[in-house]
Amino acid sequence: MPQINICILAVxxxxxxxxxxxxxxxxxxxxxxxxxxxxxxxxxxxxxxxxFSVKNALQEEAAALGRxxxxxxxxxxLAAEGRQMNSEDFAFYLERLLIxxxxxxxxxxxxxxGLDEGIKKKAxxxxxxxxxxxxxxxxxxxLLEQLYRxxxxxxxxxxxx
Amino acid sequence: MPQINICILAVxxxxxxxxxxxxxxxxxxxxxxxxxxxxxxxxxxxxxxxxFSVKNALQEEAAALGRxxxxxxxxxxLAAEGRQMNSEDFAFYLERLLIxxxxxxxxxxxxxxGLDEGIKKKAxxxxxxxxxxxxxxxxxxxLLEQLYRxxxxxxxxxxxx
Numbered sequence: 431m432p433q434i435n436i437c438i439l440a441v442x443x444x445x446x447x448x449x450x451x452x453x454x455x456x457x458x459x460x461x462x463x464x465x466x467x468x469x470x471x472x473x474x475x476x477x478x479x480x481x482f483s484v485k486n487a488l489q490e491e492a493a494a495l496g497r498x499x500x501x502x503x504x505x506x507x508l509a510a511e512g513r514q515m516n517s518e519d520f521a522f523y524l525e526r527l528l529i530x531x532x533x534x535x536x537x538x539x540x541x542x543x544g545l546d547e548g549i550k551k552k553a554x555x556x557x558x559x560x561x562x563x564x565x566x567x568x569x570x571x572x573l574l575e576q577l578y579r580x581x582x583x584x585x586x587x588x589x590x591x
Numbered sequence: 592m593p594q595i596n597i598c599i600l601a602v603x604x605x606x607x608x609x610x611x612x613x614x615x616x617x618x619x620x621x622x623x624x625x626x627x628x629x630x631x632x633x634x635x636x637x638x639x640x641x642x643f644s645v646k647n648a649l650q651e652e653a654a655a656l657g658r659x660x661x662x663x664x665x666x667x668x669l670a671a672e673g674r675q676m677n678s679e680d681f682a683f684y685l686e687r688l689l690i691x692x693x694x695x696x697x698x699x700x701x702x703x704x705g706l707d708e709g710i711k712k713k714a715x716x717x718x719x720x721x722x723x724x725x726x727x728x729x730x731x732x733x734l735l736e737q738l739y740r741x742x743x744x745x746x747x748x749x750x751x752x
Contacts, residue, residue: 448609448616514722515722561677562720562721562733564733572721576723
């Protein structure tokens with residue numbers, strides 16, 4: 431089976447050191463199982479400039495994201511209102527992509543103001559990690575932990591609790 | 592309105608420093624809005640002793656938790672299969688408890704092996720943070736972030752993104 435090639439495209443900086451460390455913690459654990467790249471894009475500066483509405487800022491961020499989304503990748507947009515899965519189903523979803531010969535997956539995480547509706551509509555899957563609203567940095571942490579958990583499930587390896 | 596009095600009763604140690612820092616980060620932010628106490632109980636040692644099954648270990652943990660659950664508290668057990676809410680509904684749920692004169696809330700978080708079914712049945716609410724399985728330390732982090740978010744929603748204050 432080919433190795434899965436995962437890109438996480440995320441808008442907005444991670445300010446808090448503990449989130450950075452946590453994201454690094456799970457990234458290291460995920461890397462033996464896949465090619466992982468995290469690309470962080472800058473947040474559009476609508477607050478400072480004042481002349482952009484939130485919607486315009488999200489469109490600006492969407493345009494930047496669009497330049498990084500790979501044409502031949504399966505695109506998963508993270509959105510609270512998206513499809514919910516349990517961890518086994520998420521692992522199975524990833525495994526099926528691999529079996530179907532789709533080894534490139536781009537995960538899109540919006541910034542503090544959310545994610546443009548156009549990106550969500552164009553994505554192959556809108557995935558909800560929770561019906562609760564999470565900070566974008568928590569979304570990145572939870573996604574990486576779930577990727578690690580998925581690979582453990584796919585390989586039938588124990589997850590160190 | 593009286594101040595809400597929150598106890599988080601959690602089984603299992605938080606080993607990773609970044610989780611400890613993250614939990615402290617949100618605990619500090621929550622404390623101006625409530626009385627918060629986090630009580631960490633030891634995990635039952637079924638793995639080392641060998642003679643305990645997981646179920647027995649969970650019952651042992653449940654018995655220990657039972658000694659800390661306050662008789663006059665509203666009890667919320669965290670469980671992936673529980674009731675899901677969005678962040679506004681969770682804030683509204685907490686606000687209604689306060690209005691109803693129920694200022695004590697005990698949140699129960701199981702350890703690495705989960706939470707005893709008996710505790711879930713006796714709880715006033717089984718709350719699901721996600722249909723995904725989270726590590727118990729992530730449950731603690733997410734719960735504290737959502738408590739902070741709830742108080743911001745209840746007070747109509749902006750959440751610093």
